[in-house]
Amino acid sequence: MIASSITYYLWGHPYAIIIFTLETVFVALLSRRYRNFVILDAIFWVLLGIPLVGLFYGFILPVSASGTILIALKQAINAIFNALIANFIVSYLPFDNLINPRKSKSSLSLKQTLFNFFLAFVLFPSLLLTMLQGRESLKFIEAEIETVSITITENINNWYTRNFQGMETLALKLSESPDLEKTEVLALIKNTLPAFMKICVTNDQGIIVDAYPSTNNLGAKLTGINLTKILSLEKLATTKKPQISEVNIDQTDSKPYIGIQVPIFNTSNNSLRGVVYGYLELSKVSELVDIQLKEFDLQTILLDKSNQVVADSDQELNPMDIFDWKDGGGN
Known part of the structure; x- marks a missing residue:
C-alpha cells in the first residue's frame, strides 16, 4: 500500500492506490486459509481488479477502450x-528460520512447486509481450501526434502569414501617408481578411x-482609447x-483575441x-484545428x-483557461 502511493504523484489520480490497496487486503484476508498467493491474486484480478480498471480508466478517466484494455492486462x-x-x-x-528458528517450516508439495514453475514460464513471456506491446502503442501514438502537429503547424503558419502580410501592407501604406486616419483602407483590409474581428490604428x-x-x-466608440x-x-x-500579444481581453472588446502589432x-x-x-478571432483558429483532426481520434x-x-478541438476548454500540459492539464 505504501509503495502504491507513489502512483498518485506519477499518474495524478488515486485510482491505482485504491485497486492495489484492495488487492493487498483481499490476499491478506484469504491467505490465512489458502497459502498460494498466486491463485488468490489471480482470483482478485478476475473478480475485482480488471472490472475496477475498466470503471476507473474507461469511464471516470478519459482513456480509450484500447488503452483501458492494455492497462488492465498490464496491471493484472x-x-x-x-x-x-x-x-x-x-x-x-x-526467512522463518531467521525470525523463529524453533518453528518448523512446512514445505510445498510437488504439485504446488510444479504449478509455480509452470506459471513462471507462462508469465515471463506474457509480461515481456505486454511491455513490447506498450512500447509499440507508445510509438504509434507519438507518430500520430507528430503527424497531426506538423499538419496543424503548417496550416496555422500559412493562415497567420496570409493575415500578417495584409497587416504589413496596411502599415506600409500608412507609413507613406501624411494622415493616419484611413478608414476606407482599414475597411478594405478587414473585409479581405475576415479572421480579424477589427483593425485599429494608433499614434x-x-x-x-x-x-x-x-x-x-x-x-x-474605439477612437481615443x-x-x-x-x-x-x-x-x-x-x-x-x-x-504578437498573448490571448487577452481589454477595454476595446469583451471577447478573447490574439493581438498582432505592426x-x-x-x-x-x-x-x-x-x-x-x-x-485575431480565436474561433477561426479553433476551426483550423478542428478541420485537421477529422480523421484522428485526438x-x-x-x-x-x-x-x-x-x-480546443473538442471545445471542452474556454479561451484563456489555464492548462498546464506538464501537469496533465491541472491548474
Missing part, C-alpha cells in the same frame, strides 16, 4: 507476476486614431519588428509613428506561452 499480469515472486521468496528462502502614444469597425461589440498597456511601443521602436514608421527619420493593431489544445488556451 504485473500483479500476478509479483505475487509469484513473493510466493517463491516465502516458500524457498529461510505613437498608443491612442487609437482610427478603427474599423469604429465601435466594439458593446457599441462603445489608450492601448499603451497592451502595445509594446518601446520594443516596436527598437526592434522595428511586429509583435509598427508604422516615419519615412523621413525612421521613428515610430504609430501601430496597426489587429484583433484532442488538440493550442496554448500561448503563459499556458492560456487559444483553441
Whole structure:
C-alpha cells in the first residue's frame, strides 16, 4: 500500500492506490486459509481488479477502450507476476528460520512447486509481450501526434502569414501617408481578411486614431482609447519588428483575441509613428484545428506561452483557461 502511493504523484489520480490497496487486503484476508498467493491474486484480478480498471480508466478517466484494455492486462499480469515472486521468496528462502528458528517450516508439495514453475514460464513471456506491446502503442501514438502537429503547424503558419502580410501592407501604406486616419483602407483590409474581428490604428502614444469597425461589440466608440498597456511601443521602436500579444481581453472588446502589432514608421527619420493593431478571432483558429483532426481520434489544445488556451478541438476548454500540459492539464 505504501509503495502504491507513489502512483498518485506519477499518474495524478488515486485510482491505482485504491485497486492495489484492495488487492493487498483481499490476499491478506484469504491467505490465512489458502497459502498460494498466486491463485488468490489471480482470483482478485478476475473478480475485482480488471472490472475496477475498466470503471476507473474507461469511464471516470478519459482513456480509450484500447488503452483501458492494455492497462488492465498490464496491471493484472504485473500483479500476478509479483505475487509469484513473493510466493517463491516465502516458500524457498529461510526467512522463518531467521525470525523463529524453533518453528518448523512446512514445505510445498510437488504439485504446488510444479504449478509455480509452470506459471513462471507462462508469465515471463506474457509480461515481456505486454511491455513490447506498450512500447509499440507508445510509438504509434507519438507518430500520430507528430503527424497531426506538423499538419496543424503548417496550416496555422500559412493562415497567420496570409493575415500578417495584409497587416504589413496596411502599415506600409500608412507609413507613406501624411494622415493616419484611413478608414476606407482599414475597411478594405478587414473585409479581405475576415479572421480579424477589427483593425485599429494608433499614434505613437498608443491612442487609437482610427478603427474599423469604429465601435466594439458593446457599441462603445474605439477612437481615443489608450492601448499603451497592451502595445509594446518601446520594443516596436527598437526592434522595428511586429509583435504578437498573448490571448487577452481589454477595454476595446469583451471577447478573447490574439493581438498582432505592426509598427508604422516615419519615412523621413525612421521613428515610430504609430501601430496597426489587429484583433485575431480565436474561433477561426479553433476551426483550423478542428478541420485537421477529422480523421484522428485526438484532442488538440493550442496554448500561448503563459499556458492560456487559444483553441480546443473538442471545445471542452474556454479561451484563456489555464492548462498546464506538464501537469496533465491541472491548474
